[in-house]
Amino acid sequence: MALIRNSKLRPRILIVGGGSVGLLAAQHLLKNLGRGEATVTVVDPNPYMTYQPFLPEVAGGNIEPRHAVVPLRRNLKGAEVITGAVTRIDHAAKFVVVEPEGDEPFELDYDQIVLAAGSVARTLPIPGVAEEAIGLKRIEEAVALRDHVLNRIGEASLMENDEQRRRALTFVFVGGGFAGIEALAELEDLARSAVGQYETLTEADLRFVLVEAMGRVMPEVGEAQARWVVDHLRERGIDVYLETFLQDCTDKHCKLSNGEEFDADTIVWSAGVKANPVLVDSDLPIDERGRVTVRADLRVEGEEGVVDGAWAAGDNAAVPDLSGGGVGGFCVPNAQHAVRQAPVLAANLLAALRGETEFQQYFHKTIGSVAGLGPYKGVSQMGNFEARGLLAWLMHRGYHGYAIPTVDRKARVFGNWALNLVFGRDSMPLKDLDVPRKAFVEAAHSKPAPKKEPAKA
Ligand SMILES: Cc1cc2nc3c(=O)[nH]c(=O)nc-3n(C[C@H](O)[C@H](O)[C@H](O)COP(=O)(O)OP(=O)(O)OC[C@H]3O[C@@H](n4cnc5c(N)ncnc54)[C@H](O)[C@@H]3O)c2cc1C
Numbered sequence: 001m002a003l004i005r006n007s008k009l010r011p012r013i014l015i016v017g018g019g020s021v022g023l024l025a026a027q028h029l030l031k032n033l034g035r036g037e038a039t040v041t042v043v044d045p046n047p048y049m050t051y052q053p054f055l056p057e058v059a060g061g062n063i064e065p066r067h068a069v070v071p072l073r074r075n076l077k078g079a080e081v082i083t084g085a086v087t088r089i090d091h092a093a094k095f096v097v098v099e100p101e102g103d104e105p106f107e108l109d110y111d112q113i114v115l116a117a118g119s120v121a122r123t124l125p126i127p128g129v130a131e132e133a134i135g136l137k138r139i140e141e142a143v144a145l146r147d148h149v150l151n152r153i154g155e156a157s158l159m160e161n162d163e164q165r166r167r168a169l170t171f172v173f174v175g176g177g178f179a180g181i182e183a184l185a186e187l188e189d190l191a192r193s194a195v196g197q198y199e200t201l202t203e204a205d206l207r208f209v210l211v212e213a214m215g216r217v218m219p220e221v222g223e224a225q226a227r228w229v230v231d232h233l234r235e236r237g238i239d240v241y242l243e244t245f246l247q248d249c250t251d252k253h254c255k256l257s258n259g260e261e262f263d264a265d266t267i268v269w270s271a272g273v274k275a276n277p278v279l280v281d282s283d284l285p286i287d288e289r290g291r292v293t294v295r296a297d298l299r300v301e302g303e304e305g306v307v308d309g310a311w312a313a314g315d316n317a318a319v320p321d322l323s324g325g326g327v328g329g330f331c332v333p334n335a336q337h338a339v340r341q342a343p344v345l346a347a348n349l350l351a352a353l354r355g356e357t358e359f360q361q362y363f364h365k366t367i368g369s370v371a372g373l374g375p376y377k378g379v380s381q382m383g384n385f386e387a388r389g390l391l392a393w394l395m396h397r398g399y400h401g402y403a404i405p406t407v408d409r410k411a412r413v414f415g416n417w418a419l420n421l422v423f424g425r426d427s428m429p430l431k432d433l434d435v436p437r438k439a440f441v442e443a444a445h446s447k448p449a450p451k452k453e454p455a456k457a
Helices: 019-033 050-060 139-157 162-168 178-195 223-236 336-352 390-403 407-423 438-445
Strands: 002-004 013-018 039-044 047-052 069-073 080-083 083-088 095-099 106-109 114-115 120-121 170-174 206-210 240-241 246-250 254-256 261-263 266-269 274-275 297-301 305-312 369-372 377-382 385-388
Touching: 002 178, 013 019, 019 039, 019 047, 019 114, 019 336, 050 139, 050 178, 114 336, 139 162, 139 178, 139 266, 139 377, 162 170, 170 178, 178 206, 178 223, 178 266, 178 369, 223 240, 223 377, 223 385, 305 336, 369 390, 377 390, 385 390, 390 407
Parallel strands: 002 106, 013 039, 013 114, 039 080, 114 305, 170 206, 170 266, 206 240
Antiparallel strands: 047 069, 083 095, 095 106, 120 274, 246 254, 254 261, 297 305, 369 377, 377 385
C-alpha cells in the first residue's frame, strides 16, 4: 500500500471528516496559520459538507439538494482536500488508511489528527430494518425519499388493487426525535399537496405512521411543546403511536408491539445516532458508546492522560458539557455544539503547535431548539419562551438560513424559499436516478425499423 508522506516538510494537520466540525475547524485553521506553518488536509468520502438540519426540507421539496451542501474545495482554498473514507487510524504510528471510492487504498501520515467523522444511524437488530428501511443522514437519502414518496403516489394513482395501493401509500417513520418528526411532517405535507394533482386519489388515501418507543416525542423541547406536537400531528391525520416498538418489517410487512400489522412501501428509520464506527478499530480511547473521549479543551484523553496530537469534537466525541445541561454530563450530538466546538478546537490546536500550554475550555449553554413541521408550521423552545405554528416556523427558517455555512449557500437557500413563496414548491419527482443508463440501454436494444425496398421508378 502506498504511503503518502507530507512532502512539504511542515506538520500535517489531518482532519477526518469535512462536516460541521471539519469544515469550520479547517477554515479557522487556514485563516490563522502562519505561512508555511502547517499543511491542512481534510479527508471526507464526499466532496461537500452536508447541512443536515436541512435534510427534512430537502426531502419535503422546499430546498434544492445542492443548496443544502457546501463544496469543500471551493471553501477550503489552501487545504488539501481528499475525497475518500478513512478506514483505519493508527495513532501510535501516526497514519491513517484512506480508501477513495473505486481506487486503491493508501496510507497518509500526519502530525496532528482532528476526529470529526460525525455519527451514523443507530439501528437495532429488528428483522427487515437493514434490508427495507432508509435513514436520513445524507443528502442522497433526502433526494431518494422525496422522489420515492412522489413516485409511489404517482404509481398508486393507477393501481386498481386496493391492497397494493394501500401499501404504496403507507409511510412509516420510526423514531420521534427532532430529525424524525421534521422528516415525517415535511414529507406528509409534500404528499398531501402532491395527491391533489391526481383525480384518482384523495388525502384520505394517504397513511402516515409514527412509531416512538418512549412515551413522548422530541426530548429537546419541554413536555407541553412535545404534547402539542403529538396533537398537531394527529390533527393532520397522522397515526402517532407512543410507547410502541417496530418489531419486524421483513418484506415491508410491519409488525408493531401494540399488535398492529400492515404493509408499507416506505419505512424511514430515524431512531437516533451513534458515533462513526471507524473509531472502534482505532487505537484511540473510546467510551461505551463508541465516542472518542476528550477533555473540555477538546484534546483526546484516555486512562493514561492526554493523547498527544489528537483532537476531537462533534457527534463522534464525548465532550464534557460544562454548562451542566448535557445528557450524562456530555454535550448532546447536535450542530449547535458542533459549530461552536470547531473554532475552540482549532484555536487550541494552533496554541499547541506553537508550544503554548494554556487551552480554552469549551462552554456553551444550549440556546434552545427550533423545528419546522412543513411550510408555515413549526415548534420551538428558547429557554422559557415557547412558540408554535407560524412564528416557530419563521424562527426555524431564520435560524437555519443564517446558520448554513457560506454566504453563497445562505443566498441560494433564501432565494429558493422566496421563489417557492411565489411559485409553490416543486413537487416533480425525478425518475430512474439509480439507473441513469436505462433509456440508453433500451434504445440500444430496440428493434431497427424494417428495411424498405427502394421504390421503382
Ligand atoms: C435529519 C437531521 C436533522 C438535524 N437537525 C438538527 C437541528 O435542527 N439542529 C441541530 O443543532 N442539529 C441537527 N442535527 C444534527 C447535526 O446535523 C449534527 O449533530 C452535526 O452535523 C454534527 O457535526 P459533525 O461535524 O460532528 O458531523 P457531520 O456534520 O455529520 O460530519 C461528519 C463528516 O464525516 C464524514 N465521514 C464519515 N465517515 C468518514 C470516514 N470514514 N472518513 C472520513 N470522513 C468521514 C461525513 O461524510 C461527514 O461529512 C440534525 C441531524 C440530522 C441527521
